[in-house]
Amino acid sequence: MEIYSIDRVGLLSEVTRLLRENGLTVMRADVSTQGNTAFNTFYVTDACGGPIDMKVVDAMSERFQDVGPIKLHVEDGYEKTACSSQSQSIFTMIKNQWEKVLTSWGS
Numbered sequence: 001m002e003i004y005s006i007d008r009v010g011l012l013s014e015v016t017r018l019l020r021e022n023g024l025t026v027m028r029a030d031v032s033t034q035g036n037t038a039f040n041t042f043y044v045t046d047a048c049g050g051p052i053d054m055k056v057v058d059a060m061s062e063r064f065q066d067v068g069p070i071k072l073h074v075e076d077g078y079e080k081t082a083c084s085s086q087s088q089s090i091f092t093m094i095k096n097q098w099e100k101v102l103t104s105w106g107s
Contacts, residue, residue: 001057003064004071007038015040015064022060023047027100049097 003015012031019026019042028043046052057074064072 001042001044001052001072001074003038003040003042005038005040007033007036011038012040015042018060018063019044022056022063024052024056025049028104049100 005011016026023046024044025047026042026044030041032039044052046056052074054074057072061072
């Protein structure tokens with residue numbers, strides 16, 4: 001998820017709050033500025049560690065406008081998967097996150 005906006009104090013905090021409120025987990029973030037423009041790329045998953053539902057992105061687009069003038073671009077190259085956070089134990093969720101950390105650490 002790429003977000004372009006006029007840089008200002010608190011922008012990153014507001015963006016990550018909106019991601020969290022919409023049930024998204026930030027796995028990695030690349031944050032930079034050039035002049036007064038913020039270029040932020042967030043690698044996000046749903047609560048189960050799977051790809052995000054584009055319906056969530058559409059709903060978030062409207063909420064991002066409350067933060068200020070933001071251009072939002074989302075790469076949607078993933079196969080949609082059925083995921084229910086209720087059907088997945090907390091142990092499984094932690095195990096999946098730990099495996100992702102170990103995999104990225106190894107590279």
